[in-house]
Amino acid sequence: MSVLRYRWFHRNPTFLLAMPFSSLHSHSHSLPNDAVCLFNRLLQMRHTPSIIEFNKILTPLVKTKHYSIAISLSHQMEFRGIMPDIVTLNILINCYCHLGQMSVAFSVLAKILKRGYKPNTITFTTLIKGLCLNDQVKRALQFHDELLAQGIQLNQVSYGILINGLCKVGQTRAALRLLRQIEGKLVQPNVVMYNTIIDSLCKDKLVSEACDLYSEMVLKRISPTVVTFNALIYGFCIVGQLKEAVGLLNEMVLKNINPIVNTFTILVDGLCKEGKVKEAKNVLAVMMKEGVKPDIFTYNSIMDGYCLVKKVNQAKDEFNSMTQRGVAPDVCSYNIMINGCCKIRMVHDALDLFEEMHSKNLIPDTVTYSCLIDGLCKVGRISCAWELVGKMHDRGQQADVITYNSLLDALCKNHHVDKAIALLERVKDKGIQPDMYTYNIIIDGLCKSGRLKDAQEVFQDLLIKGYRLNVVTYNIMINGLCIEGLSDEALALLSKMEDNGCVSDAITYETIIRVLFRKNENDKAQKLLHEMIARGLLKSEVK
Template structure:
């Protein structure tokens, strides 16, 4: 541009900075900032906002805060609502609620007063950290300043009290929300359905879903999955399957998580044929089961004594590119030991060691108990004595296994 005789201006250089920030090239962004001064230009609030956001995109909250402080100290360019809002969001994303609230107080002292977006951001962060009392206090403070809450505010608060299992408080907030003509959206309702199901109140959850439909708010995949999981926990698999079919009939995007929820329900009820049918159905639909799905199925097979099927699933998951984790090995190892297949269990244990997996005390407990059950007390004792050399400390469970083994010998 300069070679063509076209002069740079603040607007043009800001575009360059913004492009580099979104490309995660903060080094180049700062170089362009240096160009500002060489050209005799003064960066404006948009320049600083872009750079602060760029640092936050790279999760560099400290550098973003430092730039904000430089902006304040320089005095020639004061932060605006966007600056404050961006940095508040950055602090909240890092879980630094204290810094976010300090910034809120700084806004209150200056000319740029906090608005609903800033309050909502902090309230949501507090609720995610289960600091609901602090969030409710902030709500009261916000309302005393004439700032009315919206659907987002109430959804965050309802989510917060739901995480604490305080259903009555969630219901109170919902009623308060409706009384103020703020109608819950699908996100609000989904939070309620999920909490009710986890509390075992599936009947009430059904009522919430019915209320959604009456208000022409269509339940989404999250809503249906929570309801399905609620039925699975209660062992009402026919109802869970009915919800699953309803999702399909409504054209909802059924994913691996939805299938895994239903598979888990069947496995818990030892209905392995139904669980395996769902696994095959996933493959036909082009869905790749994840490690959680396979762990659930391997565990289910072990619990019903189908060790051959469990081992086949163990091989199948690796062939599909899903690497077994420590939990997968622990499940299969436990099944092999309890079925008396100790040599296969020891071979699996050696495989874990060869793959440099984190062989924790749980794994050793399973193997020590397997040795004790097989009457190989001396081998169990050797494994027990070698724990400290592996950097592991025996747990209460470890001592209990050894004592029981020695007493039975």
């Protein structure tokens, strides 16, 4: 501040109180400095302003997440003899909650009581929210129960936060029980509470229950919002009920609830994941006709859909189209295109896209490198893949289990199983945990290299360590036994896998049936064929 301005402020102290405090919100990057300057000016005034004026400075600081500065200023106030009121102390509680200092937040509650102030709903709701934010939902519920026992009433916001906290930690049933507990007794449930539970049920794929709750809220004359429909449409999409999802979109329009970009994108993404790109394009056309502009997520979903059905050229058209419409591709867009190209062995095109990212100052992430490394491995350019791993490390991107799985797979397929096993040990030493796909690669590599005994040792070690083996792992091991003509051992493993709760599939049966026919054990083969038919697994003749 210039000397002239400084003098002007001190000659006109009443100007400070006339200043619009909302101006602190206008430039968030300069807010902390502006707030501190204004705070200091208030302290230097001949007649110290009321606490209300100081609270007006603290509030925007908290809204813009400058919690430590707000705490520091409040401490300075007390040091200067300016006593906080209930609003100040509520602001302080909020700051400590967001900083994860819940014990200090509760000590401020004790301070409120000690000073004879009466804590209000904002005080208690802030503490409940703080507990939920800091993964202490159980403690939040206990605190709620303690408040009720003392005859303290909470409001819709308080219960909305509690219900959201329960849903966030996967306790949807507990959230629903809380809704039942409060309705008609404590507070009236609102659309926010219903939306939160509906959304959580849909994410848990309990779409039927979510629909029942939706019907209930409509019967209670609680009007659904675009959030309600977005949750339900997403739920129907992830369980593959796309017809119902489209039906909900139509229902929205009939209820005069305008779909937003997120609504259309959820539906587009759902259709694309099922390979229904043509239908997704129709939704995109409707979206644009309604004046809703597709965003980066919409275009990424369409491109991913095309890549999924191996129509990479159409995905490229969408990639170019979004750029022409003013939507800049992001790292995810390039990852989708690079992965799509690699899946159909257009690795040269993928590498061109990789270079294009650099020219546009987009930083490739672990997914980008992993897709490229996998593509290079698939076309046998393993040395190039290793070079890329080096570049990845040099540029600060850490390889993950997916990256290394591609390299392990390439080594095994090129009969370098010992090198693959050595790499696996190095991966473990880096603190990267192998997944089931990693072990499947190693077991398959050992089996196909004629090292059945080593494969069996790895397989048994996984069982002993309590790994939940899937049908793919069992199929690999059964195939290894069949390669060696050990049909009895293969049948024994089939029986064992089902005892362990792993359901066999068509590949399991076909693998064993082939070796049985090859060994002229036709009766056993016919028996398995009948089992396949009974289970509905026989889709084509076993050759």
